Every structure is written in structure tokens, then in C-alpha cells.
Amino acid sequence: MTLRTRLTLLTFAAVLLAMLTFAGVAGTVLWRAELSSIARQVEAQAEALLAIADTTPGRLNAAARDTLEENGVTATARVYRAGTLVWSGGGLGPPRLDPSFLNGSGIHVVRRTGEYLVASQREGPLIVEVGRSLEPLEKLLRRYVLIATLTLLGLSTVVGALVAAQVRRALRPLETLARRVQRLDLPTPLPALHEPDxxxxxxxxxxxxxxxxxxxxxxxxxxxxxxxxxxxxxxxxxxxxxxxxxxxxxxxxxxxxxxxxxxxxxxxxxxxxxxxxxxxxAQRLPTPPGAPMPAVDLLHLAGEAVDLLQPLATRRDLDLWLDGAPAPVRGDSALLGSVLENLVGNAIKFTPPGGQVRVTVRPEDRHAHLVVEDSGPGLPAGALTEAFVRGHPDVEGFGLGLAVVRQVVDAHGGQLEFGQGEGGGARVTVILPLYGGVQEAAPSFAALASP
Missing domain, CATH: 1.10.287 (Helix Hairpins)
Structure with a gap:
């Protein structure tokens, strides 16, 4: 069953239940109100008939006719004197006299007996009972139930159709989204992109x-x-x-x-x-950046990279400098080490003999700054965007180093900046969040690897 069908059926059922509840409550209130009105009428008629029977018993037939007439409905009445029926009127009457009324005085009771609502009054030897048939009220209630049922079904059908149309209209963008997502189609903006819902x-x-x-x-x-x-x-x-x-x-x-x-x-x-x-x-590192990773000292990693690449710098007759201060960061030491090896190794390969390569590590403004600067020919224009770019056509290599550096730095939530050094060579800066976010006082460090 689709979401549209479920929403339509649920809305239809909810509306129908609400209307049925309202109709049931309204019918109950109507029944009780009419029953209370009839009870008051028969009680008043019983009191009036008792007064007539006590004061003018000879005029009972003529006077009782007007008393028993109420809104076009004639009540049924019986008058007893000392337990003996002396008068009845209004057609078929209520059941026979309740024996409990043969004793006592001032008794006033309204009760339902079968299909009648009966009011009983006693004054001395006189007992009056006036009853009204409840059949007209029951017919009215049955008519109300029939009309309410037909009305509720009609209204529920109309409401269900309107809801189905609105649900279909509301879900149409979702269906379009599903088709577009399924085929990864993005030639035009997705539907409902600017809707506030x-x-x-x-x-x-x-x-x-x-x-x-x-x-x-x-x-x-x-x-x-x-x-x-x-x-x-x-x-x-x-x-x-x-x-x-x-x-x-x-x-x-x-x-x-x-x-x-x-x-x-x-x-x-x-x-x-x-x-x-x-x-x-690098693609498997915790995301987002800043997820728990071990703390490593960027200066220590730089020292390891310089020690590893010192023989290469010596063979190429280069000065390899390292200076700075401890800069703890959170990250993967192997991946950050590969960044240093790539940057320092590229700088050594691209720098002509007799030049120099300088590696600087310093904590600054809640970030650790790693700067690798050389006196070589500099970086090509495509180094920022292309994955496989050699720094210089005369140098052997596969050009993947910068792609590795960019991927690892991004995975650590850092930034990679390229520029020109003071001597005209390449200058690459790696900026990573400092561990703890606070720059701590630390002794400076400087080292030189030269031929």
C-alpha cells in the first residue's frame, strides 16, 4: 500500500470517526433533552388533572381534554379514587396502577414504563397517572440516525476525495524526487527546492x-x-x-x-x-573533521621526514632546514607523515643543486602552520586542481603527491595554501587545527641538514 493510499485512508477514517462521535453526542443530547421536556409536560399535566379531579370531579371529561392536549399530542390519563379507577382518557393508557401508590400521600413520581413516560400524583384518596408514548420520540431518533448516517457518509466521501487530491498534490514532488535521485539526474534544479515546508x-x-x-x-x-x-x-x-x-x-x-x-x-x-x-x-578517516583521533606533534613528524630525506638532499647538494616549535594536532601520524614526505620530497626534487629547502612548524592563532619552501622553479598553475601534475617536466615522477597532500589535509579538517617563496620558488602551507585550540609556550627548535 502506497503512502498516498495510507494517508487517504487514515484521514478518511479519522474524519468519519470524528463525525460519528459528534453525531452520537448530538443524538444523545437531543434524546435526553426531548425526554426531559416530555417528563416536565406529563408532570405538569398530572398536577393540573389532580387539581381538576379534586375540585370539580363532575367536569372531569371536559376539563381534562384541554389539559391532556400539548403541542398536538394527547396524553393518556387515569384517575383513581381509593384505588378504584373512576376515569380514563386519551386512548390506550399506561400500565395499571402501581400498588405502591395505594398508601401514603403527596407522592410524585416520573418513571418510564415500557413505551410510556408516566407521571404519578396522589392527594388523599385521589391518584392521577398521566403517560406519554415515547414512540414519536423513537421515530424521531431513528430518522435522525438515518439522516446523520447518510450525511456522514457523503461528507466523509467528499472530504476523503479532497484529502486524496491534496495528498497526491503534496506527494507529487516526492515522486519526482525519487525518480531523479534514482538516476542521479541533476540537469535542472529539483522540484520544490525553494518550498518552506x-x-x-x-x-x-x-x-x-x-x-x-x-x-x-x-x-x-x-x-x-x-x-x-x-x-x-x-x-x-x-x-x-x-x-x-x-x-x-x-x-x-x-x-x-x-x-x-x-x-x-x-x-x-x-x-x-x-x-x-x-x-x-585518508578517505576512511573519522568524519566530520575533529572526530576523536590521537594527538601527534607536527614538529616531531617534520623532524622524522627531514631525517628520512636527508640523504636525498645531500646527493643533490641541497641545504635542508627545519625550525619551529612543537605544534600538537589530532590526526593520523602515518598520513601526516606522508604529507611531509611528499612536500619535502617534491621540494628536493624540484630544487636545482646548490639551492635550499626550508621546513617551518609553528603554532599560531589556534592553528598549527607547516610551511615547506624551496628555491626551485615553483608550482605549475594546474597544481591546485589537477590530480596528476608534475612540478617540472624534467623531473621524473607521477605527479600524485599533491593529490595525496590535498586529500589528507582535507580529511584532517585543514587548509592547503600555495604561493611563491622569497627566493622565487614554491611555498606550500598546511594549516591544521591546533590540539586544544590554545597556543602554549614552547621552546624553539632549529636543525640543519647539509652536505
Whole structure:
């Protein structure tokens, strides 16, 4: 059963129940009011008939006729004297005299006996009973029930049809949303996007989710295509080199040269697969940023990265500087270490011999600032947006480093800024939330790794 059908049936049942309750209460009030009115009438008629029978018994027939007539309805009456019926009028009367009225005086009772409402009065030896048949009232009540039932059914049907139309109109945007979401279709704005009701809120939430999902799918498609291309090229080259080497007998020097080329290609492949694994791990970090992660010192991680890459800087005749102060942040030490290794490693590769690379870590304004600056040629324009961009065409590499850095920094709720250093080289700044949000006094630290 669809939501529209359920809402329609529930509304129809609720309206019908409410109307039935109202009709039942109204019928009960009507019945009691009419019954009370009849009781007052027969009581008054009994008192009047008792007065007539006591003062002018000879004129009982003529006087009683007017007394028993009320709104076109003639009541039934009987007069007893000393327990003996002396007069009756108005057609078929109520049941015989109640024996309890044979004794006592001043008795005044209104009771329902069968289909009659009977008022009894006694004064001395006289006993008067006046009764009114309840059949007209019961007919009126049956007529009311019939009319109320037909009216309620008609009104409920009309209300149900109106509710069904309104529900269908209200749910039409949801059906459109469901079709659009099912096929991830976003060529035009979703319906009800600017409505202030719950459907509008749902449409806005779905619109944001669909756009984010579409952007993520496009990013993943581009990423996979680029990664496949980057992996295929070195593997193809390495395979061709091996096949060429094995095609005939070659001297030992040529075989060693081929093995060295294969080693360099395999090393680059290992670096690429490591970066791919880093990106995958970064996507599994707790979200939103700021979720509980262990505290790590960014300066300590920078020191480890500098120690690891010092031999590379030495071979390229570069000065590698590290200075700053402890800057605790919450994050994954392995992922943040890969950020430092990528940034410092790129800076070393892109800097000509004789230059320098400076790594600075400092806490400032509730954030930890990591700055890697070199004296190389700088970053290309596409480094901010493209996943696979080499910093310089003459330097070997797969260009995935900046994609890794951007993904890890975003996963840690940080910011990544690119600029030009004082010496004209590249300047990359990573800004992460400081652990605790408060800058604490800490001793400065400086180190130099040089040839």
C-alpha cells in the first residue's frame, strides 16, 4: 500500500470517526433533552388533572381534554379514587396502577414504563397517572440516525476525495524526487527546492547530496582513469625493456644497465602505489573533521621526514632546514607523515643543486602552520586542481603527491595554501587545527641538514 493510499485512508477514517462521535453526542443530547421536556409536560399535566379531579370531579371529561392536549399530542390519563379507577382518557393508557401508590400521600413520581413516560400524583384518596408514548420520540431518533448516517457518509466521501487530491498534490514532488535521485539526474534544479515546508527541506538536502555525490563520482572517475594511465605507462615501458633485453644474448654491462632501468621504474611504481594506498586510507578517516583521533606533534613528524630525506638532499647538494616549535594536532601520524614526505620530497626534487629547502612548524592563532619552501622553479598553475601534475617536466615522477597532500589535509579538517617563496620558488602551507585550540609556550627548535 502506497503512502498516498495510507494517508487517504487514515484521514478518511479519522474524519468519519470524528463525525460519528459528534453525531452520537448530538443524538444523545437531543434524546435526553426531548425526554426531559416530555417528563416536565406529563408532570405538569398530572398536577393540573389532580387539581381538576379534586375540585370539580363532575367536569372531569371536559376539563381534562384541554389539559391532556400539548403541542398536538394527547396524553393518556387515569384517575383513581381509593384505588378504584373512576376515569380514563386519551386512548390506550399506561400500565395499571402501581400498588405502591395505594398508601401514603403527596407522592410524585416520573418513571418510564415500557413505551410510556408516566407521571404519578396522589392527594388523599385521589391518584392521577398521566403517560406519554415515547414512540414519536423513537421515530424521531431513528430518522435522525438515518439522516446523520447518510450525511456522514457523503461528507466523509467528499472530504476523503479532497484529502486524496491534496495528498497526491503534496506527494507529487516526492515522486519526482525519487525518480531523479534514482538516476542521479541533476540537469535542472529539483522540484520544490525553494518550498518552506518539509518537502522543500528534503529537496534541498537531496540536492546537496546529489551534487556532492556527482562531484565525487566525477573525481573518482578522473582519478581512476589517471591512475590507470600512470600505472600502464611505466609497466608497458618496463615490459618492453625486459622483452628487448631478452630478445638476444647481451653483454653483462648492457644487462646491468637494463636492470638499473627496471629498478628505477619499479621504485617509481612503488611510490605511486604507496600514494594510492595513502589516498584510500585518508578517505576512511573519522568524519566530520575533529572526530576523536590521537594527538601527534607536527614538529616531531617534520623532524622524522627531514631525517628520512636527508640523504636525498645531500646527493643533490641541497641545504635542508627545519625550525619551529612543537605544534600538537589530532590526526593520523602515518598520513601526516606522508604529507611531509611528499612536500619535502617534491621540494628536493624540484630544487636545482646548490639551492635550499626550508621546513617551518609553528603554532599560531589556534592553528598549527607547516610551511615547506624551496628555491626551485615553483608550482605549475594546474597544481591546485589537477590530480596528476608534475612540478617540472624534467623531473621524473607521477605527479600524485599533491593529490595525496590535498586529500589528507582535507580529511584532517585543514587548509592547503600555495604561493611563491622569497627566493622565487614554491611555498606550500598546511594549516591544521591546533590540539586544544590554545597556543602554549614552547621552546624553539632549529636543525640543519647539509652536505
Amino acid at each position: 518539509e518537502v522543500g527541506a528534503l529537496a534541498r538536502a537531496l540536492d546537496g547530496s546529489l551534487r556532492a555525490l556527482r562531484a565525487e563520482r566525477e573525481h573518482e572517475t578522473l582519478f581512476l582513469a589517471s591512475a590507470s594511465h600512470e600505472l600502464r605507462t611505466p609497466v608497458t615501458a618496463m615490459l618492453a625493456d625486459v622483452q628487448h633485453t631478452l630478445s638476444r644474448q647481451r653483454p653483462a654491462e648492457e644487462l646491468r644497465s637494463a636492470l638499473e632501468r627496471t629498478e628505477r621504474t619499479a621504485s617509481r611504481l612503488r611510490q605511486l602505489t604507496g600514494n594510492l594506498m595513502t589516498l584510500t586510507r
